[in-house]
Amino acid sequence: MSSKGLDLTIAIGGAAGQGIATPGNILARILVRRGLHLYAYNAYQSIIRGGHILLMIRTRDQEVHSHGDKVDVLLCLNQDTMDRHLGFLLPGARVIYDADKVTPGEAPEGVVLCPMPIAELAGDSKNKLIQNTIALGVMISLLGVDFSVLDDALTQLFKRKGAAVVDENVSMARAGFDHAEANFDHVATPLPDGGKPLAVWTGNQALAMGGAAAGVKFYAAYPMSPSTGVLHWMAQNARSAGILVRQVEDEIGVANMVIGAAHTGVRAMCATSGGGFALMTEAIGAASMMEIPVVYINVMRAGPSTGVPTKTEQGDLWQALGASQGDFERFIVAPKDSLDAFHTMADLFNYTDRAQCPGILISDLLISEGTYSVDPDAIEMHPKIDRGALVTDPSPNGNYLRYALTDSGISPRVTPGYEGFVHTVATDEHDEDGVLISDEYTHPHKRRRMVEKRARKFKTVAADVPAPVLEGPAGAEITMVGCGSTYGVIREAIERLADQGVVVNHLPITWLVPFHADEVSKILTAANKVLIVENNFSGQFARYLRSETGFSAAGHIRKYDGEPFMPHHVVDGVLDLVKGDSEIYVPYQEMIV
Amino acid sequence: MTTVLERDGLLGAELDRTPEAAKDYKGKVAPDWCPGCGDFGVLNALQRALFELGRQPHEVLMVSGIGCSSNLPGYINAYGMHTLHGRSLPVATGAKMANHELTVIATGGDGDGYGIGGNHLAHIARRNVDLTYLVMNNQIYGLTTGQISPTSRLDMKTKSTPFGNLELPINPITSTIMNGASYVARGYSADVKHLTQLIKGGIEHEGFSLIDVFSPCVTFNHDNDFAFFKPRVKKLEDAGHDPTDWKAACEKAMEWGDTIWTGLFHKTDRPSIDSLEPVLEGPPLARRPLGLSDEQAKGILSKMM
Ligand SMILES: Cc1ncc(C[n+]2csc(CCOP(=O)(O)OP(=O)(O)O)c2C)c(N)n1
Ligand code: SF4
Ligand SMILES: [Mg+2]
Numbered sequence: 067m068s069s070k071g072l073d074l075t076i077a078i079g080g081a082a083g084q085g086i087a088t089p090g091n092i093l094a095r096i097l098v099r100r101g102l103h104l105y106a107y108n109a110y111q112s113i114i115r116g117g118h119i120l121l122m123i124r125t126r127d128q129e130v131h132s133h134g135d136k137v138d139v140l141l142c143l144n145q146d147t148m149d150r151h152l153g154f155l156l157p158g159a160r161v162i163y164d165a166d167k168v169t170p171g172e173a174p175e176g177v178v179l180c181p182m183p184i185a186e187l188a189g190d191s192k193n194k195l196i197q198n199t200i201a202l203g204v205m206i207s208l209l210g211v212d213f214s215v216l217d218d219a220l221t222q223l224f225k226r227k228g229a230a231v232v233d234e235n236v237s238m239a240r241a242g243f244d245h246a247e248a249n250f251d252h253v254a255t256p257l258p259d260g261g262k263p264l265a266v267w268t269g270n271q272a273l274a275m276g277g278a279a280a281g282v283k284f285y286a287a288y289p290m291s292p293s294t295g296v297l298h299w300m301a302q303n304a305r306s307a308g309i310l311v312r313q314v315e316d317e318i319g320v321a322n323m324v325i326g327a328a329h330t331g332v333r334a335m336c337a338t339s340g341g342g343f344a345l346m347t348e349a350i351g352a353a354s355m356m357e358i359p360v361v362y363i364n365v366m367r368a369g370p371s372t373g374v375p376t377k378t379e380q381g382d383l384w385q386a387l388g389a390s391q392g393d394f395e396r397f398i399v400a401p402k403d404s405l406d407a408f409h410t411m412a413d414l415f416n417y418t419d420r421a422q423c424p425g426i427l428i429s430d431l432l433i434s435e436g437t438y439s440v441d442p443d444a445i446e447m448h449p450k451i452d453r454g455a456l457v458t459d460p461s462p463n464g465n466y467l468r469y470a471l472t473d474s475g476i477s478p479r480v481t482p483g484y485e486g487f488v489h490t491v492a493t494d495e496h497d498e499d500g501v502l503i504s505d506e507y508t509h510p511h512k513r514r515r516m517v518e519k520r521a522r523k524f525k526t527v528a529a530d531v532p533a534p535v536l537e538g539p540a541g542a543e544i545t546m547v548g549c550g551s552t553y554g555v556i557r558e559a560i561e562r563l564a565d566q567g568v569v570v571n572h573l574p575i576t577w578l579v580p581f582h583a584d585e586v587s588k589i590l591t592a593a594n595k596v597l598i599v600e601n602n603f604s605g606q607f608a609r610y611l612r613s614e615t616g617f618s619a620a621g622h623i624r625k626y627d628g629e630p631f632m633p634h635h636v637v638d639g640v641l642d643l644v645k646g647d648s649e650i651y652v653p654y655q656e657m658i659v
Numbered sequence: 660m661t662t663v664l665e666r667d668g669l670l671g672a673e674l675d676r677t678p679e680a681a682k683d684y685k686g687k688v689a690p691d692w693c694p695g696c697g698d699f700g701v702l703n704a705l706q707r708a709l710f711e712l713g714r715q716p717h718e719v720l721m722v723s724g725i726g727c728s729s730n731l732p733g734y735i736n737a738y739g740m741h742t743l744h745g746r747s748l749p750v751a752t753g754a755k756m757a758n759h760e761l762t763v764i765a766t767g768g769d770g771d772g773y774g775i776g777g778n779h780l781a782h783i784a785r786r787n788v789d790l791t792y793l794v795m796n797n798q799i800y801g802l803t804t805g806q807i808s809p810t811s812r813l814d815m816k817t818k819s820t821p822f823g824n825l826e827l828p829i830n831p832i833t834s835t836i837m838n839g840a841s842y843v844a845r846g847y848s849a850d851v852k853h854l855t856q857l858i859k860g861g862i863e864h865e866g867f868s869l870i871d872v873f874s875p876c877v878t879f880n881h882d883n884d885f886a887f888f889k890p891r892v893k894k895l896e897d898a899g900h901d902p903t904d905w906k907a908a909c910e911k912a913m914e915w916g917d918t919i920w921t922g923l924f925h926k927t928d929r930p931s932i933d934s935l936e937p938v939l940e941g942p943p944l945a946r947r948p949l950g951l952s953d954e955q956a957k958g959i960l961s962k963m964m
Contacts, residue, residue: 263964265960265963265964266963267963271963275959278951278959279950279951279956280949280950281949281950283757283944283945283947283949284753284756284757284944286753303959304938305937305938306955306958306959307951307955307959308938308944308947308955309938310756310757310936310938310939310944312752312756314749314782315778315779315781315782316778318746318749318778319746319748319749319778319779319782320749322742322743322746322749322750322753323749323750323752323753324753325742325750325753326722326740326749326750326751326752326753326754326755326756326757327753327754327756327757327944328753328757329740329750329753329754330720330753330754330757330758330761330943330944330945331757331758331945331946332757332944332945333949334753334757348743349743349746352742352743352746356740356742440963442960442963442964445960447951447956447959447960448950448951448956449950451949451950453949481758481945482717482720482738482754482758482761483717483718483738483758483760483761483943483945484717485715485717486717487717488716488717488736488737488738489738489739490686490721490732490733490738490739490740490741491739491740491741492733492739492740492741493725493741493742493743494725494741499687500739501687501688501733502730502733502741
C-alpha cells in the first residue's frame with residue numbers, strides 16, 4: 067500500500083441520544099491540533115432517540131479522501147454496536163465496551179477486546195454519559211497519547227460548566243486511561259505529533275462560509291436534511307458577518323425571496339435537499355427569465371420523494387438539469403469535497419453575476435455532513451469578486467434598456483433605487499425594455515431574439531469555465547470518471563490499484579453546465595477503457611455524458627444503498643469489470659448502519 | 660437610444676422624471692385591461708397616493724404575481740418586478756430586506772394572493788415586513804377566463820363550477836387580522852378617493868399592510884359587479900369604527916349582506932421585522948461592500964481551530 071505512515075480509523079457506535087458527538091468532537095480536536103488530517107463520516111438515522119449511529123473518524127498524516135475501509139478502534143456504547151460491527155474488524159483492531167453491559171460474542175481472530183469495568187471505574191458518579199468520558203481515557207491510552215492532552219481538551223470543553231464538572235470528567239477519563247495503561251497494549255502506530263495545526267469544518271459549513279466569503283448578504287432556508295447545516299452556520303454568524311438570514315414558510319418562499327433580494331443587488335443564496343429543490347424549480351426558471359443571479363444549493367439525500375433523509379446519493383442530477391420548464395440559462399456544478407465546495411461558491415457567484423442567471427450547486431450528504439480537516443491557510447477568505455455588468459454608480463443617459471440587445475448578450479444591469487433607470491423585470495417573455503411580449507404583443511421575432519440573447523450571454527461567460535483535466539498517468543489501462551463527491555474515493559482506489567500493478571487515471575467532473583463536451587470527448591475517446599463510478603442506480607451521470615458527447619463507457623460501478631463507497635468497493639469493481647464479463651458492478655455494503 | 664417600443668410605435672409616456680401630477684406615474688404602456696375593469700380604479704388610486712406622498716418613481720418597487728391585476732407594474736412609472744403566480748410576497752420581502760430604503764408595494768389578484776400564494780400571506784402578516792400589499796379582489800380568476808377563486812361566493816356558477824360552487828369563500832380580512840397583520844383595510848375601486856387614503860395609510864404604516872380592494876371583473880364575474888357593490892359598500896370611517904379593536908374589526912368584516920364594510924378595519928403599532936433586525940442597521944445591504952473584512956474573516960476562521 068502506498069499509504070505508508072499513519073492510517074487509523076476510530077469508530078464510535080451507539081444509539082441516538084447516547085452522546086456520540088461529544089467524544090467525537092474531542093477526538094477530532096485532539097487530532098487536528100497535532101496536525102493530523104481527518105475525515106469523519108457519521109452514519110445515522112432520522113431519529114432523535116434510539117436507532118443506530120456509527121461515527122467513523124479516519125485520521126492520517128496526509129490528506130484523507132474517504133472514510134476508508136476498516137475500523138481500528140471501535141467503541142461500542144451499546145450491545146447493538148457490538149453485534150453489528152464486531153465481525154467486520156480485522157486482526158489488531160481494538161474493541162472498547164462496558165464489560166458490565168455489553169458482551170462481545172465471537173470476535174474475529176486477532177481482534178483485541180478492551181472491556182471497561184464501568185461500574186467500578188465510575189464509582190458513585192450519577193452522570194449517565196460518564197462511560198463516554200471513561201472510554202475517551204481508554205482510547206487516548208490505546209492511541210499512545212499523553213493523558214495531559216485529554217485533560218486539556220476536557221477542561222476546555224467543560225470549563226463553562228464549572229470546576230466540579232471539569233473535575234468529574236477529568237478524573238473519570240483518568241480512571242479509564244489508567245485502566246487501559248495497566249491492561250491493554252497501545253496500537254501499532256501511536257499518534258504522531260508536531261504537524262501544523264489544522265482546522266475542522268463540515269461540508270455544509272464550507273458552503274456557508276464560501277458564500278459569506280463571496281459576499282452573500284442574504285440567506286433564506288426551510289430546514290431539510292442534509293442541507294440544514296448551511297442554515298445553522300448562517301444563523302450563527304449572521305450578525306457578525308452582516309448577513310440577513312431568514313427561515314421561511316416553505317421552499318417556494320425561499321426560492322423567490324432570494325430572487326427579490328438578489329434583484330436589489332446583494333448576493334443571495336439558499337440551500338435545500340431534493341424535495342425542497344423540487345419546490346424551487348419554478349423560481350429558478352423565473353430567475354433565469356428575469357436575468358437575476360442567485361445561487362441555489364441542493365444537498366442530495368437518497369431517493370425520490372422523502373427518500374432516505376439521512377443517507378447519501380448522487381441521484382438528483384437530472385432534477386438539476388430539468389429545474390425549470392423551457393430552455394433556461396443556469397450553471398450547474400458539483401464540487402468534489404469541502405475545500406472545493408468553499409472555493410466553488412465564489413466561482414459560481416462570479417459566473418452567475420456575469421451571466422445574470424441562476425447557479426445550482428449540487429452537494430450530497432457525504433460532503434455536506436462529512437467533517438474534514440483543512441489547512442486554514444488554504445481557505446481563501448477574500449476570493450476574487452467579479453460582478454460582471456452590474457452598474458453600481460450609474461449616471462442616467464436617456465432611455466435605459468434592462469435587456470438591451472448586445473453582441474455578448476450581456477445587458478448592463480442597474481438595480482432598483484437609482485434615478486433615471488426605472489424599469490420592470492418580468493417572468494413573462496419581454497422585450498429589451500422589459501415590456502411584456504407574452505400576451506397582447508406577442509411577436510415571433512422578438513421572442514426569438516430574446517431567447518437568442520440569453521443563450522448568447524450564457525455562452526459568452528461559459529467559455530471561461532475551466533474544462534476538466536485528466537489526473538494521473540497518460541495512456542493508463544483504465545480511465546475512471548466520476549462527478550462531484552466520488553472524487554476522494556476514486557482517488558484512493560486508484561492508489562490501491564497502483565499498488566497492485568493496475569494503472570488507472572481519473573477524469574473528475576465538477577462543472578456539469580456548461581459541460582465541456584469537446585474536451586471530455588477527446589480525453590475519453592483516446593482512453594483505453596473507461597469506467598464510470600457513481601452513487602445512484604440508473605447511471606445518471608453516464609446518461610448525461612452520453613447525451614452530451616455520444617460516448618458510452620465500458621463499465622459502471624454504482625452504489626445506491628444509501629451508504630457511500632468505500633475505497634475497496636471501487637477497487638473490487640475495477641478488478642471485476644476489467645475481466646469484461648459484465649458492464650455494471652454493484653458493491654456489497656458490509657457495514658450495516 | 661430608441662426603445663423597441665418607440666421603434667414599433669408602442670411607447671406611451673416618457674418615464675422616470677420628477678412627477679408633477681399623478682398622471683406622471685403612468686407607465687410605458689397603456690393597460691390592456693378590459694374597458695370598465697375595476698383594476699383601472701386601483702391603478703389610479705395608487706398613482707395618486709404615490710404622488711401625494713411625494714414618492715419618486717425610482718424610490719418605489721412594485722412587485723406582482725400573475726393575473727390581470729398583476730400586470731399593474733407594467734402600467735406604472737416605478738421600478739417593477741412581474742414575478743410568478745402567487746409569489747409576489749416572498750419576492751417583495753427579499754427586496755425590502757435587501758434594500759430597506761425602497762418603498763415596496765406588492766400587487767395582485769385574489770387567486771394570486773389568497774389561493775396559490777396564500778401561505779406567504781399568512782406568514783408575511785406575522786412577520787410584519789414593512790411593505791404594502793394591494794389585492795385586486797374580483798372574486799374570480801380573470802386572466803384564465805373565469806374560474807372560481809378562493810373568494811368566489813357559494814353556489815357561484817363559473818366555467819369550472821358549471822353546477823355551482825360548493826366551497827365557502829375565505830375572508831381575507833379576518834384571516835389576515837388573525838395572522839397578526841398590523842394594518843388591514845378594504846377599499847372599493849369605484850371610490851378612488853377613499854382608496855387613495857387607504858393606500859397612503861398603508862404605505863406610511865410601519866409594518867405589513869394588506870389592502871383588499873373590491874375590483875370587479877366586468878367580463879367574467881356578473882355576480883359581484885359594480886351594480887352589486889354600489890348600494891352595499893359603506894365606510895367604517897363613517898360608522899365610528901375603532902381600528903385598534905380587532906374583535907369589532909372581525910365582526911364588521913364578517914358582515915356580507917345589505918351592508919359590506921370598507922375602510923381601515925385594523926391597525927396596531929408593533930415594530931416591523933426590518934426594524935428588529937440588527938443586521939439592517941445602517942445603509943441597505945444592497946449598497947454595502949461585498950465580502951468579509953479581515954476581522955470578520957479572522958473571527959470565522961478562529962472558530963474552526
Ligand atoms: C403556477 C401557475 N399556475 C397557474 C397559472 C395560470 N394562471 C395565471 S393567472 C391565474 C389566476 C388569476 O387570478 P387572480 O390572481 O385572481 O387574478 P385576476 O386575473 O383575477 O386579476 C392563473 C390560474 C400560472 N400562471 N402559474
Ligand atoms: S378579464 Fe376581468 S379582471 Fe381581467 S381585465 Fe378583463 S375585466 Fe379586468
Ligand atoms: Mg381575481
